Amino acid sequence: MNKMHYVGQNEVRIDGLEKITGAARYVDDLEFGPNLLHAEIVASPYAHALITSIDTSEAEKVPGVVKVLTGKDFPYKFGLYMKDRYIFAQDRVRFAGEQVAAVIARSPKIAKQAAQKVKVTYEELTPVLDVDNALKPTAKLIHPELGAYPRVPWFFPKERTNIAHWRKTRKGDAEAAMREADVVLEDVYVVPRYAHCAIEPHVIVGLYDLAGRLTLWSASQSPFTQRNVFAETLASLGLSHKDIRVVTPYIGGGFGGKAGVSMEILGAALATAVRGSPVKVRWTREQEFCNTYQRQGLTAKLKMGVKRDGTIVALEHTLHFDAGAYVEYGANVVNAAGLSATGPYRVPNVKIDSLCIYTNLPPGGPYRGFGYSEFHFGLESHIDRLAEMIGMDPVAFRRHNAIREGDTLPYGAEMNPGNLVEAIDRVAADIGWGKKETPSRPGVSTGKGFSLFWKSPAMPPNAASSAFLKFNEDGSVNLMVSGMEIGQGFLTVMAQIAAEELALPVSKIRVETPDTDRNAYEWQTVGSHVTWGCGNAVRAAAREAREKMFDVVHRAYGFDPADLYLENEHVKSRAKPDFTLAYRDFVISGIQTPHGNFLGGPVLGSGMFMPEFTSATGDPETSQGGHPNVHYTVGAAAASVEVDRATGKVRVLKTSLAVDVGKAINPDLVNGQVVGGMVQGLATVLYEDMKFDERGKLLNPNFTDYKIPTARDIPDVVSPIIIETPQPDGPFGARGVGEHTMIPSAPIIANAVNDAVGVRIKSMPLTAEKIALEIAGTYADPHFTTGGRCKMPTEN
Amino acid sequence: MISTEFEYARPKTLREAVRLLGRHGKSARILAGGTDLIGWLRDDLVKPDILIDIKGIGSLGKLSFRQNMLRIGAGVTITELTESRAVRTHFPLFVEMAGMLACTGIRNRATVVGNICSAVPCCDNGPVLMVYEAVLQVTGQEGDREIPMSEWFKGPRQTALRPGEIVTGVTVPKPAGRHAACFAKLKRYRGEDLAQASVAVLRSDSICRVAFGSVAPTPVRAPNIERILTSRMPPEAALEAAIDAIPKETSPITDLRSSKEYRGRMLGVMLERAVKTVASRLEGSGPAYGVNVLDDYTADAEGK
Secondary structure, three states: OOOOOOOOOOOOOOOOOHHOOOOOOOOHHHHOOOOEEEEEEEEEEOOOEEEEEOHHHHHHHHOOEEEEEEEHHOEEEEOEOOOEOOOOOOOEEEOOOEEEEEEEOOOOHHHHHOOOOEEEEEOOOOOOHHHHHHHHHOOOOOOOOHHHEEOOOOOOOOOOOEEEEEEEEEEEOOOHHHHHOOEEEEEEEEEOOOOOOOOOOOOEEEOOOOOOOOEEOOOOOOOOHHHHHHHHHOOHHOOOHHHEEOOOEEEEOOOOOOOOOOHHHHHHHHHHOOOOOOOEEEOOHHHHHHHHEEEEEEEEEEEEEOOOOOOOOEEEEEEEEEOOOOOOOHHHHHHHHHOOOOOOOOOOOEEEEEEEOOOOOOOOOOOOOOHHHHHHHHHHHHHHHHHHHHOOOHHHHHHHHHHHOOEEEEOEEEOOOOOHHHHOOOOOOOOOOOOOOOOOOEEEEEEEEEEEEEEEEOOOOOOOOOEEEEEEEOEEEEEEEOOOOOOOOHHHHHHHHHHHHHHHHHHHHEOOOOEEEOOEEOOOOOOOOHHHHHHHHHHHHHHHHHHHHHHHHHHHOOOOOHHHEEEEEEEEEOOOOOOOOEEHHHOOEEEEEOOOOOOOOEEEEEEEEOOOOOEEEOOOOOOOOEEEOOOOOOEEEEEEEEEEOOOOOOOEEEEEEEOOOOOOOOOHHHHHHHHHHHHHHHHHHOOOOOEEEOOOEEOOOOOOOOOOOOHHOOOOOEEEOOOOOOOOOOOOHOOOOOHHHOHHHHHHHHHHHHHHHHOOEEOOOOOOHHHHHHHHHOOOOOOOOOOEEEOOOOOO | OOOOOOOEEEOOOHHOOOOOOHHHHEEEEEEEEOHHHHHHHHHOEEEEEEEEEHHHHHHOOOEEOOOOOOEOOOOEHHHHHHHOOHHHOOHHHHHHOOOOOOOOHHHHHOOOHHHHHHOOOOOOOOHHHHHHOOOOHHHHEEEEEEEEEHHHHEEEEEOOOOOOOEEEEEEEEEEOOOEEEEEEEEEEOOOOOOOOOEEEEEOOOOEEEEEEEOOOOOOOOHHHHHHHHOOOOOOOHHHHHHHHHHHOOOEEEEEEOOHHHHHHHHHHHHHHHHHHHHHHHEEEEEEEOEEOOOOOOOHHHHHO
């Protein structure tokens, strides 16, 4: 390949100046004029209850109230992968905070005052608040109609239970192999729920105009998926996809929380009730915590068998996900984990059971890491313990078992390229593995922890990307894609890819956030796949434009298109070194012939991409046979910590993370992902923690008691290491990197704390309190009463 | 968003404020920094008929230091307090505490007096004002009176203030002779947090005062511990005995922020580190004011 000018360069992000100066606009910044209406939601105070009556009459009398709506007005189901939700609760509520009614009024204040006058009476039911209770044969069914819910073909609900989906993956014979193992360790690890805590809360403005168009301005990662869900859900109102337009300005963070459709369904539905007036639904921070998506809780039972030489022979991994009241998105998190819960290891004998379990807690859903962050905590803690049991260095143990290109994945397909061994070696060198750091003062102990990680996008097999681009008179380009700029630098990277193909500086390409009327289709910006998927589409669009440019030059001048190339905003020919034609001289107006007429015209390009090799047709009992995942991105990470033995406080001195990204289109942005993901992950392991009371009400839906990191809580050093083993089907060899960087954060800390002070904590988060009380021997973790069961090697 | 309806008044004089307060009684709320009150209004936790904004009363915004007496007016913000040269020189404990109190934005707005009027058990100014033996000035239609800090807190969110009264300020005497102090705050992380537990220690050649926050229904002084620490016992033995006495002085509970076990255990660590830090500061060798000895503790390292 020729030397690249734009791809691989640290181009300054194209949205940076706008954001720094405050010019960037977010949904709540948009002006809708004096007719803008405001909606306030009436939420259920109960986690599980039957609705016996709703009286809206008092609320309707409040001056300034336009309409009060309830489930009766919208008896429509919706959902991304499984239609298990209603726009408003119908006959029962399934989590505290669920929307029961809405007041639309002329001001937010009137709406809030009137909402307090909506009288809802409930018959409270016993809530099911954890997976163990949900699985009991006597458990109350949260969705008695489960079997009848429309769903994607790769979900396998168990009717008349609370199991919404059960992903089984079987390879080899785990049971038999476990008997052959020299050492077997079995234990349980618990991961609580987490909140995304994007700084911008969810907000949507809907306008159903008198021309029959429904336009939504939405803080979303998923404009086209939202359009699709809105169209499906509101089809009975006569709306089709062409009538619905979703505009997504910049968003203040997503992390998965603004993927799919959660509260946004309210904006779409309510707009249809007040035709001609825009209506805004804006979540408070409390609603942001209670009624969007939460990261699902996980109770993971791990049983792993290894040989004395350090070879892993078998893994049994049972994952019980606390998926909450609705799993229309969350069940796919469970599915993803169930296909990949071996981690990036060669495991010949595998038995994975990943269960999506309904509870009466808020709906679970996508959160950076999509199931992988959750299961890596237990898996990588377990790996460290097994290495210790056989007397092997944990890094050497990981290296020995690390997955390599061509290995057979748990579901039978082949592992894609990626150099995990290099990642291990470089992280070990960077963190100074094997070297004990000197404590900075008496009373503290130092330690290091290591972890591998992997993750694949979890997408339907036909998740697609597309792109348009068009040249302008001055040779500049507008590129229209519908991946979402969620802070990761997507717009910049797409511009770099187009720039490389079109030999045009990034500054001459404008890429903006999506509008489904104008921009090309994109499934959603999730799964760390848009650089890969949409990047391929942009590349195809640029190449199509280039072919059109070559064609018109060929027709005008007779040059062989095979000799033509683009350089520095000009078309050139290898056969005619003195020929040069600037883009601005022909991309709109064409090329004039000696006869005075013009050839060509406005140059456009369009491109599409779909991973045509994927399928979700694996056997439900084994997952063998399909090719559900496009590729895995692999890497390694480590932490160096200092633990105060008296207070239990952990100070993270350094983290190091190596990831094989295939090709870093923009290394600075990759480094940004490493730092951001690591800090976000460290918060989940050190202090973030959702706490619910015995009736299922979230006790800390605020930043007073749900702590997210501040500048003071960043490690002293976060060291990113980029490895580039090309992905053959990726743009310039790139594969995804976004979620990956927070996946190893929890286990590197758990392992480093164990190394420092000799306590193995098996439930997240590892708060200072837990560590101090464990050291003192006085901590009684409600989740654990034993240290796990194990079979030790016999002496010989 | 605040949906409750109320009147708003911004009197120019204290007399006018007192008159309004007398008229509305319990249905009035005083608005100073508003960093607590506005949140409570938004969450519908309070529904006053009137907010009396005292920021327009010039006399309440004054901070002075005369004849070894610091006077903090009711309108003085945490930032104004800690930027005062007199405070930085003579009352560095305020600076140490303020550095751990919320964030810059809140400190620019929140007042010292407002913090103790909210009277939550974790209020950071409570233990500090207690060890300085500060005195509050209160006025009302019945006239003026003074309330020593030791009699101020009556329970969670309850104070000795009577309906119709307003706190105009607090006076803080400068401790006599050579003195040093330390404020330690247990937080869930280094970022801004409410105290899981806090301790303030103030020592001079003649006195030792200790107060705790977040480990009882109100901030509390610890007279038994003070007595032990000023006894003739050797310092190490006294410290050990003081730590043993903590359960008698405190009654920590389990809540969202911490278990009572952790609180109890950490009080010992905090008292030890604070006492040792004060000792080293008295000798002129301790860490500069502003460190949190729970995150960056150096007294032991220097001792060894």
